[in-house]
Amino acid sequence: MDRLIEAIRAKKNPTVAGLDPKLSYIPQSMLNAAYSQYGKTLEGAAAAVLQFNKGIIDALASIVPAVKPQCAYYEQFGWQGMRTLEATIRYAQEKGLYVILDGKRNDIGTTMQAYAQAHLGTTEVAGQALPAFAGDALTVNPYLGADGIEPLLPVCKRYDRSAFVLVKTSNPSSGELQDRTFADGKTLYATVGGLCEQWGADTRGEYGYSRVGAVVGATYPAQLAELRRALPHTFFLVPGYGAQGGGAKDVAPAFDERGLGAVVNASRSILTAWQKTGADERDYAAAAAKEAVRMRDDIVSEIGGIR
Template identity: 80%
Template sequence: MDRLIEAIRTKKNPTVAGLDPKLSYIPSFLRKAAYAKYGKTLEGAAEAILQFNHGLIDALAAIVPAVKPQCAYYEQFGWQGMRTLEATIRYAQQKGLYVIIDGKRNDIGTTMEAYAKAHLGTTEVEETQIPVFDGDALTVNPYLGSDGIQPLLPICKERDKSIFALVKTSNPSSGELQDRTFADGKTLYVTIGSLCEDWGKESRGQYGYSRVGAVVGATYPAQLGELRK
């Protein structure tokens, strides 16, 4: 997490800019140019989004320390959209931005390792290790417990990457499960917060933050205060 903290300090700005492209938000001149090349297809839409992201990143790179592309908005354009996700990540990193892939990925064992390789690590093709989406951090869903988180930790350590685990999300229904209190008096979100503390404890950087961050929706400031204790 040190790289993120340093970027925040250098730019004197703690803002992360979301890159959640909706086609209807993209100026028509960019859409037209992309359709002229690739047709009104998933490929055309994905190209329009890439050009839009280039513009956004150019405008943001001097001001914000980090960007957060949301996988769903790329995945909805299929593999063509995922190609745009990869190209967007590369472009942002070339411009000095820290990239948090908002994928909320979750699984266990070797399957979670495959997600870790995809988003933070490298994939072996015969004797060669190839970086794939290669973000600087990935958001993950912790419902599966430690088995879903442990496979990420060695890759985070080896390649100086981090994860952010969902703890208390910002949506109205987050209370249906997250706010419920277990028999020991702790809520589900506090329980997960403690697990994050455990998962991260071996990796505290020079600014006191570990490689395992917690996602806490800004709509719930009281819960954020509670978790900071």
């Protein structure tokens, strides 16, 4: 997690821009150009998405420490979408950005190892180690227990990567299972949180945080505060700021006294800033940058800076 934390400190910005590019967010002229070159096809759509993402990345690279592509929005365009995902990751990393792949992957044993290779490490082909998607971090789902998390750890150590485990998600129905209380008095989310501390225990870095982070939604500030206290070595990825309704006051409990401990995500509010502000479509990236700066300042002033 140290690389992410250092990027946050360098840019004095504890936020991450989600790259969830729906076609409806993309300027029409950009869509038209891609369709005229590749047809009104999955390939054409994927080409437009890549163009859109590059503009966003160029505009945000000096502002945010990290971007978070959401795999679903690439998979919906088939393998052509996955090619755009790979190109987006490479482009962002070339621009110095830390890439959190939001895939919420989960499986067991050698299958989970294949996901780790795909999204964080390399795949061996005829004795060579080849990178596939090679993000810097991957979100994962804990429902399968340790068998779904442990295969990530050797890959994270070898390639200096991290994982974020879903703990308390930002959606309205997250409590349906996560808030239920077990016979021992602990909720499911608190139990998973405790496991994150355990799973990450031997990977703690310079700032005290391990390679096993947690996803904790901004829309549940009380649980966010509870989990921050209970999980001193677990770095948080906090979705739910902005379009989902969370504000700077809601995310503040995620941070430690140094202003570290969490990175807050916003996707829609950044990508659609040009539409919300009525900007010309050619200025979509500038509008995104302006919203990213506003979000940074909003959160940094609330938490009293990053030390």
